[in-house]
Amino acid sequence: MVDRLHEATQELPFRKRMLELMLGAQDSICAALQAIEDERQSGRHFQTDLWEHPEAGGGRTRVLSGGACFEKGGVNVSAVRGSFPPDFAAKLPGSGTEFFATGVSLVLHPLNPHVPTVHANFRYIEQGDARWFGGGADLTPYYFQAEDKEHFHSVWRELCERHADVADHARFRDWCDRYFYLPHRGERRGVGGIFFDYLQVSDAEPDKLEHTAAFVQEGTGSFLDAYLPIVKRRLDTAYTAEQKQWQEYRRGRYVEFNLLYDRGTLFGLKTGGRVESILMSLPPTVRWRYASGDSEPPPGSAEHELLEQLRRPPPPEDTV
Amino acid sequence: MVDRLHEATQELPFRKRMLELMLGAQDSICAALQAIEDERQSGRHFQTDLWEHPEAGGGRTRVLSGGACFEKGGVNVSAVRGSFPPDFAAKLPGSGTEFFATGVSLVLHPLNPHVPTVHANFRYIEQGDARWFGGGADLTPYYFQAEDKEHFHSVWRELCERHADVADHARFRDWCDRYFYLPHRGERRGVGGIFFDYLQVSDAEPDKLEHTAAFVQEGTGSFLDAYLPIVKRRLDTAYTAEQKQWQEYRRGRYVEFNLLYDRGTLFGLKTGGRVESILMSLPPTVRWRYASGDSEPPPGSAEHELLEQLRRPPPPEDTV
Numbered sequence: 001m002v003d004r005l006h007e008a009t010q011e012l013p014f015r016k017r018m019l020e021l022m023l024g025a026q027d028s029i030c031a032a033l034q035a036i037e038d039e040r041q042s043g044r045h046f047q048t049d050l051w052e053h054p055e056a057g058g059g060r061t062r063v064l065s066g067g068a069c070f071e072k073g074g075v076n077v078s079a080v081r082g083s084f085p086p087d088f089a090a091k092l093p094g095s096g097t098e099f100f101a102t103g104v105s106l107v108l109h110p111l112n113p114h115v116p117t118v119h120a121n122f123r124y125i126e127q128g129d130a131r132w133f134g135g136g137a138d139l140t141p142y143y144f145q146a147e148d149k150e151h152f153h154s155v156w157r158e159l160c161e162r163h164a165d166v167a168d169h170a171r172f173r174d175w176c177d178r179y180f181y182l183p184h185r186g187e188r189r190g191v192g193g194i195f196f197d198y199l200q201v202s203d204a205e206p207d208k209l210e211h212t213a214a215f216v217q218e219g220t221g222s223f224l225d226a227y228l229p230i231v232k233r234r235l236d237t238a239y240t241a242e243q244k245q246w247q248e249y250r251r252g253r254y255v256e257f258n259l260l261y262d263r264g265t266l267f268g269l270k271t272g273g274r275v276e277s278i279l280m281s282l283p284p285t286v287r288w289r290y291a292s293g294d295s296e297p298p299p300g301s302a303e304h305e306l307l308e309q310l311r312r313p314p315p316p317e318d319t320v
Numbered sequence: 321m322v323d324r325l326h327e328a329t330q331e332l333p334f335r336k337r338m339l340e341l342m343l344g345a346q347d348s349i350c351a352a353l354q355a356i357e358d359e360r361q362s363g364r365h366f367q368t369d370l371w372e373h374p375e376a377g378g379g380r381t382r383v384l385s386g387g388a389c390f391e392k393g394g395v396n397v398s399a400v401r402g403s404f405p406p407d408f409a410a411k412l413p414g415s416g417t418e419f420f421a422t423g424v425s426l427v428l429h430p431l432n433p434h435v436p437t438v439h440a441n442f443r444y445i446e447q448g449d450a451r452w453f454g455g456g457a458d459l460t461p462y463y464f465q466a467e468d469k470e471h472f473h474s475v476w477r478e479l480c481e482r483h484a485d486v487a488d489h490a491r492f493r494d495w496c497d498r499y500f501y502l503p504h505r506g507e508r509r510g511v512g513g514i515f516f517d518y519l520q521v522s523d524a525e526p527d528k529l530e531h532t533a534a535f536v537q538e539g540t541g542s543f544l545d546a547y548l549p550i551v552k553r554r555l556d557t558a559y560t561a562e563q564k565q566w567q568e569y570r571r572g573r574y575v576e577f578n579l580l581y582d583r584g585t586l587f588g589l590k591t592g593g594r595v596e597s598i599l600m601s602l603p604p605t606v607r608w609r610y611a612s613g614d615s616e617p618p619p620g621s622a623e624h625e626l627l628e629q630l631r632r633p634p635p636p637e638d639t640v
Contacts, residue, residue: 049612063610074610184589252602259579260589269504269580280610282572288602290383290394292369 004050005079008057008100015079015100018124018213022077022104023060025122025220029106030062030075032224036231042068046075051274055082061277065284069235071111074280077104078273084127085271093198094127101125103135104220105264107281108227113247114237116141116148116190116230117254119281120223121264122216131209133216134197136172137223138180139230140190140254142247144306148230149191155226156194163215166208172196174315182257187310189257193226246303251283258282324370325399328377328420335399335420338444338533342397342424343380345442345540349426350382350395352544356551362388366395371594375402381597385604389435389555393428394600398593404447405591413518414447421445423455424540425584427601428547433567434557436461436468436510436550437574439601440543441584442536451529453536454517456492457543458500459550460510460574462567464626468550469511475546476514483535486528492516494635502577507630509577513546566623571603578602 002023009015030046037044044067052058059078064070079102083089089097103123110117122135139152153173160169176195181188201209258265258281268278289295297303322343329335350366357364364387372378379398384390399422403409409417423443430437442455459472473493480489496515501508521529578585578601588598609615617623 047610047612065610072608072610184595248605255575255606256579256599259576260586266580275504276611279576279608282608284607284609285568286575286606286608287604288392288599288606289604290367290385290392290600291596292367 002050002060004052004058005060005077005102008053008079008081008102010081010100014209015102015126019077019079019102021213021217021220022079022102022122022124025104025223026060026062026075026077028221029104029223032228033064033070033073033075033108036069036228036235037064037067040068042066044068049277051277053078053080053082053274054272055080057081059274059277061274061280063280067111069110069112069115069231071109072280072284073106073108074277075104075106076277076280078102078277088267088271089127092127092130093132093200094130096128099125099127105281106223109251109283110231110235112235112237113142113239113243114234116234117251117283118227122220124213124216129203131201132197133199133201133212135216135219136176136179136193136195137219137226138176138190138193138195139227142250142306143243143302144191144309145234148233151229152191152193152226155222159215159219159222160194163211163218166199166212166215167196169194178314178317180257181314182253182261184260185253185256186313187253187307188312188314189253189310191309245287248283248285248287249289250306251286252288255282255286322370322380324372324378325380325397325422328373328399328401328422330401330420334529335422335444335446339397339399339422341533341537341540342399342422342442342444345424345543346380346382346395346397348541349424349543352548353384353390353393353395353428356389356548356555357384357387360388362386364388369597371597373398373400373402373594374592375400377401379594379597381594381600383600387431389430389432389551391429391431392600392604393426394597395424395426396597396600397424398422398597408587408591409447412447412450413452413520414450416448419445419447426543429571429603430551430555432555432557433462433559433563434554436554437571437603438547440547442540444533444536449523451521452517453519453521453532455536455539456496456499456513456515457539457546458496458510458513458515459547462570462626463563463622464511464629465554468553471549472511472513472546475542479535479539479542480514483531483538486519486532487516487535489514498634498637500577501634502573502581504580505573505576506633507573507627508632508634509573509630511629565607568603568605568607569609570626571606572608575602575606 046062046064049061057080061076063074083097105121117140120137160167172194366382366384369381377400381396383394401420403417425441437460440457480487492514499515
């Protein structure tokens with residue numbers, strides 16, 4: 001089934017192990033999400049598509065649409081070997097343009113506006129002699145709930161604390177808040193989580209390689225711990241048509257972020273990635289309305305409370 | 321009412337004249353669109369917002385939402401004096417970074433999927449000693465109608481033919497097809513129209529300045545001739561919920577184009593333009609669905625016919 005992805009590894013053991021990690025994470029995450037749909041007897045299932053990258057490798061995309069819990073959810077694994085465009089390669093830690101990359105990436109858009117949207121991504125990249133890990137997870141609620149934010153953050157904080165030799169929670173948390181920011185709106189995309197990139201390891205540091213891989217592996221497992229309790233807590237909250245419209249309106253910000261700023265999306269689209277797998281992150285239904293001053297949610301409303309959470313400047317640049 | 325816009329002209333007569341041209345175009349276009357809503361007794365009206373640019377000048381934005389004909393429509397005039405970012409300025413015909421710009425820009429998203437979306441824009445820019453005009457209009461149907469395309473193109477062709485000393489229809493038509501193209505989708509945004517930029521005139525050519533201004537002025541008037549007959553022909557066509565969904569799905573491409581590629585949108589957002597006036601171009605309701613091979617519209621369907629029109633490579637680069 002996934003021979004094409006394995007091809008990209010050229011049978012190198014560490015590459016193979018990382019690919020298996022990503023495929024295993026996709027399996028366990030999709031199984032847990034599917035179980036929620038099955039419990040609700042929605043009759044909707046993840047659909048799997050295998051695709052080939054024009055250079056070498058490809059991906060396994062799984063998407064579920066029209067579910068009782070997930071209006072649209074996608075979990076994608078890819079393993080690709082190829083050449084970065086030279087100007088892009090020059091900005092990366094390694095030398096040359098040849099690369100190998102494998103990762104798992106997911107975005108879930110719940111039907112119920114009381115259940116937050118979530119994104120997570122974990123990736124392993126080799127370029128020349130350099131190798132590094134990147135990833136993260138962030139939560140985008142439509143109605144702010146302090147306990148959901150606290151729970152989500154606590155899982156990632158505890159993960160980082162267990163891997164403190166390679167993971168700095170405060171730094172990764174702030175990095176997330178800076179990355180998922182819409183400068184033209186002066187808004188954060190959501191209530192944060194963690195984000196990290198260029199976690200570099202050299203062949204001279206075999207211990208660090210193992211420690212970083214262990215952090216990322218456990219991170220893929222932490223995703224369900226971070227998100228599922230929130231889903232279960234909010235899934236049966238009743239909602240009005242106005243609340244659904246608010247969710248669809250706020251989903252517009254998700255589209256704006258992904259198409260204007262998200263490095264992964266822009267890089268994928270401009271280098272011939274599979275468009276439907278990249279844009280599976282876009283919400284199923286979205287609204288844009290023209291907003292002048294008098295269309296602001298009134299102070300004291302739940303909608304206003306969310307905006308107060310999001311309209312905070314990002315943390316200052318990392319000085320490390 | 322529009323003192324702030326006039327301020328940006330520094331009372332220079334040609335700047336004032338161009339601003340008046342844009343304001344007049346906005347007035348006449350909005351009046352004609354409003355008349356359609358009034359005929360249908362929708363009770364919806366264009367709402368006017370005046371806004372200030374942080375440097376000098378500002379804009380007059382008019383938006384109508386929830387109409388019987390126009391689900392969302394915006395017509396914006398701006399007049400701004402300021403400094404371009406240096407790397408942006410270096411790519412433009414003039415010298416230095418100081419500029420004056422005024423223009424009218426509109427996007428109309430009809431409720432009925434049988435009525436095409438339309439965009440038009442006309443602008444006048446000064447940078448150092450250089451001055452130039454740009455603009456265009458393009459039609460984005462959800463169901464292809466050869467006679468609508470032919471009519472729309474014929475108005476712009478005849479306009480160019482009347483101003484053949486400054487306007488080359490074949491070149492402007494091809495420029496439009498190249499500009500409104502989504503490379504990641506391999507699709508044109510719509511069925512074309514005209515697009516032109518950097519129509520330069522120097523002070524040594526007073527006749528050319530007048531001729532180009534006359535072309536642009538008549539162009540703002542041609543918009544209603546190009547679009548209204550199509551609206552009137554299609555507005556009463558009955559449509560199904562599936563056809564509405566197809567329109568909302570295709571509107572996703574409009575969002576993708578505007579946020580990924582449109583120079584005006586990206587420039588405005590990144591240089592502190594008024595966000596709601598820039599993003600008034602985004603459709604009111606939009607859908608993204610995950611499309612794998614088996615979700616293609618079947619050959620022979622009207623949806624498939626549209627895709628056949630759009631999935632054509634853009635014309636080769638202009639060699640003039």
